[in-house]
Amino acid sequence: DAGITQSPRHKVTETGTPVTLRCHQTENHRYMYWYRQDPGxxxxxxxxxxxxxxxxxxxxxxxxxxxxxxxEDFLLTLESATSSQTSVYFCAISDGKWVSFGSGTQLSVL
Amino acid sequence: SQQGEEDPQALSIQEGENATMNCSYKTSINNLQWYRQNSGRGLVHLILIRSNEREKHSGRLRVTLDTSKKSSSLLITASRAADTASYFCATGSPGAGNNRKLIWGLGTSLAVNP
Known part of the structure; x- marks a missing residue:
């Protein structure tokens, strides 16, 4: 996935706990993004x-x-996770033209 | 808020047939991009068309852009089972620093049956 590593790939956590997702790129791109993807x-x-x-x-x-x-590193922190933050999180990078995505992190907040 | 809206939401075809997906958007754009997402994976860039272009080809892909109608279409010719995926359009707006903030549609889910 285009020199982008997301960690962890899967995480289950409890409501109220802090969570940090990490994105590491080897492409030296200027722009980095965090997205969440939810049905609908x-x-x-x-x-x-x-x-x-x-x-x-x-x-x-x-x-x-x-x-x-x-x-090369872009961290996303959920200060106090809530159930509404259960989602798939994607890191992406761009050199200003198109965007390349990581493989995603499946986060479940119970 | 979503800018792009893909149509149809889901499409099922037989291998060898052509698949056409449409994307409509609301505001002025610099470019429009199409991406593919296989199940459980990140999105992969397919093709970019600039606002001053009307048509672009890449292999079996053909993209058209009609800025007067604020719409784009993605045509996949001679589809294969491996084309089964979700397809998303994304628009880059003027003054938004190229792709700083792409606006994404909800996607079209394509199933190509063997």
Missing amino acids: HGLRLIHYSYGVKDTDKGEVSDGYSVSRSKT
Whole structure:
């Protein structure tokens, strides 16, 4: 998947616990994104980054934070997970043309 | 809010037939892109068409864009079972820094039966 590694691939957690998902790229692309994909909603942008320490909110950013301290790593944190955050999370990267996606993280919040 | 809306939501055809999917959008765009998603995997880029282009080909794929109607179509010719997947359109808007914030449709689920 285009030099993008997401970890973990699967996670089950309990409501109220913090969760961090990691995205690592080897393509040296400037732009990185976190999406969630849910039935009936398609892909929705959570946060994105256009460079180290430069991030911005997407359409569904409430309850999520991100950090990008290095070009290759983009972390997504759920400060206090809720059941509504059960979803498949995709990291994506772009050189400004098209977007390449990771394999996804299946997160279940019980 | 979703910009792209694919039509139909689901499509089932026989191997060898052509498959056509449509995407409509609401605002001005810089480009429109089509992606494929196999079950349980991430999306894979198929083709990009710019707002000043009307048609583009890539192998068995043909994409058209009609900016006056704010619509695009993806044609897959001589379909194969391996084409079974969900297909998504995404639009890049002017001033949005290329693909900083693509707007995605809900997808068309294509089943190609052997």
